[in-house]
Amino acid sequence: MEESTVYRSLKREAQEEKSREIALNFLREGMSVDLVARGTGLSIEAVQHLQEELNQTPQA
Numbered sequence: 121m122e123e124s125t126v127y128r129s130l131k132r133e134a135q136e137e138k139s140r141e142i143a144l145n146f147l148r149e150g151m152s153v154d155l156v157a158r159g160t161g162l163s164i165e166a167v168q169h170l171q172e173e174l175n176q177t178p179q180a
Contacts (some may be wrong), residue, residue: 142160145169146159153171
């Protein structure tokens with residue numbers, strides 16, 4: 121059975137969201153942006169953006 125375009129799009133979005141969650145966890149543990157990017161497949165720019173978001177979020 122062939123996957124629909126909508127299904128593929130939703131699946132890709134879910135995978136990207138999971139990669140972002142993993143990247144945030146790695147960044148919280150102090151891993152470098154470069155290492156997080158290599159480990160998750162996200163671009164360095166995307167990981168830098170996530171790092172900036174973490175730096176702006178008050179820590180609980």
